[in-house]
Amino acid sequence: MNDPRQALIHASRQFYQLGWMAGTAGNLSAKMPDNSFWITASGKQKGKLVVEDFVRISLTGEVLENPSPQNKPSAETSIHQAIYSLFPEANACYHVHSVEAKLVSNFIDHEQLPLPPIEMLKGLGIWEENPKVYMPVFENYLEVPRIAENIIQRFKNTTPDVPALLIRNHGVTVWAASPEAAENHVELAEYIFRYIVAARQAGLNFQH
Numbered sequence: 001m002n003d004p005r006q007a008l009i010h011a012s013r014q015f016y017q018l019g020w021m022a023g024t025a026g027n028l029s030a031k032m033p034d035n036s037f038w039i040t041a042s043g044k045q046k047g048k049l050v051v052e053d054f055v056r057i058s059l060t061g062e063v064l065e066n067p068s069p070q071n072k073p074s075a076e077t078s079i080h081q082a083i084y085s086l087f088p089e090a091n092a093c094y095h096v097h098s099v100e101a102k103l104v105s106n107f108i109d110h111e112q113l114p115l116p117p118i119e120m121l122k123g124l125g126i127w128e129e130n131p132k133v134y135m136p137v138f139e140n141y142l143e144v145p146r147i148a149e150n151i152i153q154r155f156k157n158t159t160p161d162v163p164a165l166l167i168r169n170h171g172v173t174v175w176a177a178s179p180e181a182a183e184n185h186v187e188l189a190e191y192i193f194r195y196i197v198a199a200r201q202a203g204l205n206f207q208h
């Protein structure tokens, strides 16, 4: 994979238009062949990113390349680092803030969101009839490295059912082998969140 910044700019514009990266919300990253990754610089308006709005970081967190002196890496870089260190097959990691993701994270008070047994789960790698799978949920902390540490601790011992996690009252983070696949994963996760909200409004219960 060569410079992924155009793919990140494209995805960011899409997500901004869908209301999932309102203002400066969310952050996107993708790996280079040397295992470094380009990540959105902190506080950039996500509807109009340009190639200078990214910082290249090593897997251990050093800034390797910064096209604009005022750029700082995303405040949530430690979460992307955690994902790349846990899942070597991940080449892209996308984080967005939809209204529905925040709502569904409040439908449960434990660490796992039961996912509805719908066909769309195949897009997240679940090929089972009537699957009983969950999306991991993490608490949100002002101190982002604390969220990253919790992700590392939990996933060191358990493999998540789907390549996605939800941070309560915050948003979803997905990962995938390519930027295109990560874009699909965001769309599928957000579709599932909309379905869960609609199912609840319709009085449908699919708790496993």
Ligand SMILES: CSC[C@@H](O)[C@@H](O)C(=O)COP(=O)(O)O
Pocket: 023, 024, 025, 026, 027, 040, 041, 042, 043, 044, 073, 074, 075, 076, 095, 097
């Ligand atoms: C709109 S504020 C959201 C931020 O606090 C954060 O959660 C976020 O997703 C974007 O942070 P950033 O540092 O721009 O990557």
Ligand SMILES: [Zn+2]
Pocket: 025, 026, 027, 076, 095, 097, 170, 171
């Ligand atoms: Zn965020």
